[in-house]
Amino acid sequence: MEVAKVIIDQNSHHTDRPFDYKIPGELREAVKVGSRVQVTFGKGHKKMEGYVLGVKDIEKPRYTIKNLQGVVQNVPPLSELQIDMILWMKKTYLCTYMEAISAVAPPKAYGNIKEKKDVYVRRKISSEKLESQLEKTPNNAKRQREILQYFLEEEELLLKSLPGIKSLYKNAVNALEKKGILEVIEKEKASKLLSMKSPSNPPRVPLTTEQKKALETMKEGFQQTQQNGVKGKTYLLHGVTGSGKTELYLGLIEKALEMGKTAIVLVPEISLTPQTMERFTARFGEAIALIHSSLTLKERYHEWEKIQQGKAKIVIGARSAIFANLENLGMIVVDEEHEYTYKSEQNPKYHAIEIAKYRSEKEGAQVILGSATPSVESYYRGEKGIYELISLDRRVTKHQLPQVEMVDMREELDVGNLSMISGSLKSQIEENLKNRGQTILFLNRRGFSTFLSCKKCGYVEKCQDCDITMTYHLPSDELICHYCGKKKKPITECPDCGSTTIKHFGYGTQKLEKNIENLFPQARILRMDVDTTTEKGAHEKVLNAFKNREADILIGTQMISKGLDFPGVTLVGIIAADSILNLPDFRASERTFQLLTQVAGRAGRGEDLGSVVLQTYKPEHYSIEEAIKQDYVGFYKREIGLREAFEYPPFTALYLVNLMGEDEDKVYNTAIKISKGIRYILKNEGHSDCLEECILGPNPSVITKINKNYRYRILLKNINIDKQLLKKVLKYVCINKRKQFVPDEVNLSIDFNPYSII
DNA sequence: AGCACGCCGACT
DNA sequence: GTCGGCGTGCTC
Ligand SMILES: [Zn+2]
Ligand SMILES: [Zn+2]
Numbered sequence: 145m146e147v148a149k150v151i152i153d154q155n156s157h158h159t160d161r162p163f164d165y166k167i168p169g170e171l172r173e174a175v176k177v178g179s180r181v182q183v184t185f186g187k188g189h190k191k192m193e194g195y196v197l198g199v200k201d202i203e204k205p206r207y208t209i210k211n212l213q214g215v216v217q218n219v220p221p222l223s224e225l226q227i228d229m230i231l232w233m234k235k236t237y238l239c240t241y242m243e244a245i246s247a248v249a250p251p252k253a254y255g256n257i258k259e260k261k262d263v264y265v266r267r268k269i270s271s272e273k274l275e276s277q278l279e280k281t282p283n284n285a286k287r288q289r290e291i292l293q294y295f296l297e298e299e300e301l302l303l304k305s306l307p308g309i310k311s312l313y314k315n316a317v318n319a320l321e322k323k324g325i326l327e328v329i330e331k332e333k334a335s336k337l338l339s340m341k342s343p344s345n346p347p348r349v350p351l352t353t354e355q356k357k358a359l360e361t362m363k364e365g366f367q368q369t370q371q372n373g374v375k376g377k378t379y380l381l382h383g384v385t386g387s388g389k390t391e392l393y394l395g396l397i398e399k400a401l402e403m404g405k406t407a408i409v410l411v412p413e414i415s416l417t418p419q420t421m422e423r424f425t426a427r428f429g430e431a432i433a434l435i436h437s438s439l440t441l442k443e444r445y446h447e448w449e450k451i452q453q454g455k456a457k458i459v460i461g462a463r464s465a466i467f468a469n470l471e472n473l474g475m476i477v478v479d480e481e482h483e484y485t486y487k488s489e490q491n492p493k494y495h496a497i498e499i500a501k502y503r504s505e506k507e508g509a510q511v512i513l514g515s516a517t518p519s520v521e522s523y524y525r526g527e528k529g530i531y532e533l534i535s536l537d538r539r540v541t542k543h544q545l546p547q548v549e550m551v552d553m554r555e556e557l558d559v560g561n562l563s564m565i566s567g568s569l570k571s572q573i574e575e576n577l578k579n580r581g582q583t584i585l586f587l588n589r590r591g592f593s594t595f596l597s598c599k600k601c602g603y604v605e606k607c608q609d610c611d612i613t614m615t616y617h618l619p620s621d622e623l624i625c626h627y628c629g630k631k632k633k634p635i636t637e638c639p640d641c642g643s644t645t646i647k648h649f650g651y652g653t654q655k656l657e658k659n660i661e662n663l664f665p666q667a668r669i670l671r672m673d674v675d676t677t678t679e680k681g682a683h684e685k686v687l688n689a690f691k692n693r694e695a696d697i698l699i700g701t702q703m704i705s706k707g708l709d710f711p712g713v714t715l716v717g718i719i720a721a722d723s724i725l726n727l728p729d730f731r732a733s734e735r736t737f738q739l740l741t742q743v744a745g746r747a748g749r750g751e752d753l754g755s756v757v758l759q760t761y762k763p764e765h766y767s768i769e770e771a772i773k774q775d776y777v778g779f780y781k782r783e784i785g786l787r788e789a790f791e792y793p794p795f796t797a798l799y800l801v802n803l804m805g806e807d808e809d810k811v812y813n814t815a816i817k818i819s820k821g822i823r824y825i826l827k828n829e830g831h832s833d834c835l836e837e838c839i840l841g842p843n844p845s846v847i848t849k850i851n852k853n854y855r856y857r858i859l860l861k862n863i864n865i866d867k868q869l870l871k872k873v874l875k876y877v878c879i880n881k882r883k884q885f886v887p888d889e890v891n892l893s894i895d896f897n898p899y900s901i902i
Numbered sequence: 903a904g905c906a907c908g909c910c911g912a913c914t
Numbered sequence: 915g916t917c918g919g920c921g922t923g924c925t926c
């Protein structure tokens with residue numbers, strides 16, 4: 145008897161296995177492998193849905209088998225390639241079937257999508273007439289006058305983008321509507337990114353010799369792959385800012401399309417701007433589908449439909465676009481490949497590059513990883529020949545770099561300045577305010593990690609085994625290494641210089657905002673960090689306000705780096721380069737280098753080149769030195785040595801096991817039980833020698849408590865042990881025997897190749 | 903997860 | 915006696 149193996153769409157590890165269902169005669173035609181089907185499930189015969197992941201023959205069943213109830217309409221069945229990928233993801237990321245399916249399958253359309261409408265205000269008369277109207281408007285109608293000012297330049301504005309409280313401007317708008325000057329209209333929400341979609345065949349800028357050579361090499365590789373039908377090659381395109389990487393992407397996509405292939409272009413969510421879109425649409429027009437969070441549900445569904453129906457030849461989007469089920473996939477471009485947003489934060493915790501390489505292997509697509517500051521892992525693979533490394537060293541455009549001034553904060557102490565703003569930065573902000581230029585100030589998140597540092601010489605206490613900054617914990621007054629759990633008494637005297645000026649670092653954007661407010665009471669200040677930007681779109685709002693010059697100073701964490709491209713910005717201040725450098729994470733140096741390189745390498749705008757003030761207690765650190773020199777390879781050479789010495793990626797693979805729950809004892813005991821279980825099995829397998837280095841923890845996570853939930857984690861590293869064996873043991877304990885190790889109140893999730901261990 | 907079954911305490 | 919508390923176990 146032929147039965148369908150169905151994965152029930154229920155988010156639970158208890159039911160994470162295929163269940164058999166009979167296929168009734170009338171459904172034989174409609175049900176395919178990959179179909180979304182209706183079933184009854186459990187003792188209550190609850191109506192549920194699920195996916196058919198396969199069919200099999202059963203001789204005589206040892207249990208009663210229910211019938212499939214039907215096929216869900218309007219959900220395209222998963223393709224064979226998609227099902228293979230789901231199975232591979234489950235194995236690789238140790239997630240559930242449904243988690244893998246949710247990642248791979250396009251988002252479901254929920255019935256009729258009800259879209260909220262946006263309310264706009266539009267000018268009904270010409271701007272000249274408006275001017276005379278403005279004169280006629282009495283002075284006491286302050287609100288009305290203010291609103292009319294806006295419409296001198298704009299024809300149409302979002303109602304809620306008008307200044308003031310809703311009730312205040314609503315009255316004024318109503319009055320103006322009665323006068324026939326303005327009108328209020330409703331429009332369906334629409335993403336700005338979708339507005340331009342016709343090819344305009346802009347004049348092509350001729351490529352430089354360097355670009356030509358790079359393009360030819362990659363095109364040849366593509367041709368070879370297509371002819372020999374082998375798995376696709378991966379290229380690492382390392383090019384400084386302004387070296388013309390995008391132009392090469394366009395050339396490669398063109399080549400792929402010529403050969404009847406399709407392409408995926410991944411761009412970090414935040415840099416997917418109308419300008420970026422325009423580069424692509426100008427060349428390829430309607431053949432593009434866009435996947436981006438600014439899309440409304442309806443738009444999103446429409447774009448996926450376009451992919452499904454084969455109308456799209458190119459898909460541009462953020463992380464999840466890597467799953468676009470294009471046929472004849474030939475080219476995958478990952479721009480800014482070092483960006484952490486390519487790593488999923490939900491289960492399965494995949495990295496888009498991992499999926500790209502998988503598809504490259506299965507579908508024969510070529511992968512292009514582009515970056516000015518590649519991740520250390522990628523560059524290492526480029527050097528080892530696993531990727532083909534192509535470097536673009538010349539800037540295409542005349543590109544003036546800003547003035548970078550480094551301020552040694554240790555000297556500020558000598559002159560009696562104890563604040564977080566150096567004299568130099570203070571005077572530069574003053575100057576910039578006077579000249580009506582905008583300022584961006586970077587600072588890392590607070591509370592995240594507090595560390596101890598000598599203010600005189602910059603010494604920071606690190607774990608001797610892990611080379612990781614030790615984190616200060618207040619309740620116990622101890623320094624703790626979050627990797628291995630080693631503890632230490634806090635230092636009161638610097639072991640390097642003997643000074644007793646030991647300072648706790650860990651201030652955040654809020655405190656800085658207060659500081660700046662006090663220093664420059666007349667300045668308009670915006671702040672953007674995790675706390676202020678929880679609601680969706682809040683991010684964009686703050687950035688847009690800053691772009692429109694509604695503020696003079698923008699304070700924030702790394703997430704404001706998009707603001708670097710705003711033309712009004714003429715001063716960038718890095719308050720404490722050390723706050724990233726001293727994060728308790730193996731990627732701290734890399735992240736510092738990437739941010740500083742980006743800031744120091746930003747294009748000067750127009751006449752004013754702008755300037756950068758970089759404050760640090762450790763000016764001699766290689767991340768800082770090489771970033772100022774804009775020397776990636778110099779940085780890489782220093783960093784890779786340390787990664788090898790302390791056995792971090794790319795020299796080891798990491799697995800992070802996260803345990804979470806409201807009962808701290810239960811969470812801790814579970815963590816202990818799991819680590820003991822893994823140790824026990826490894827010992828029996830004859831690996832007692834590597835237990836100490838392989839299994840670190842359990843330790844409390846750096847953020848020990850989120851939302852009433854206590855968090856512990858175990859870190860696994862493959863030192864002196866086969867990666868596969870370590871993973872097998874991990875899977876055995878955490879997945880196969882989960883019931884014995886993990887109670888239901890404790891949440892477990894596994895992160896393979898974590899981006900950071902914070 | 904979500905539901906049924908079942909085995910004890912306190913309530914008409 | 916029996917109503918309902920939640921601990922236990924199963925779902926094709
Ligand atoms: Zn010192
Ligand atoms: Zn350590």
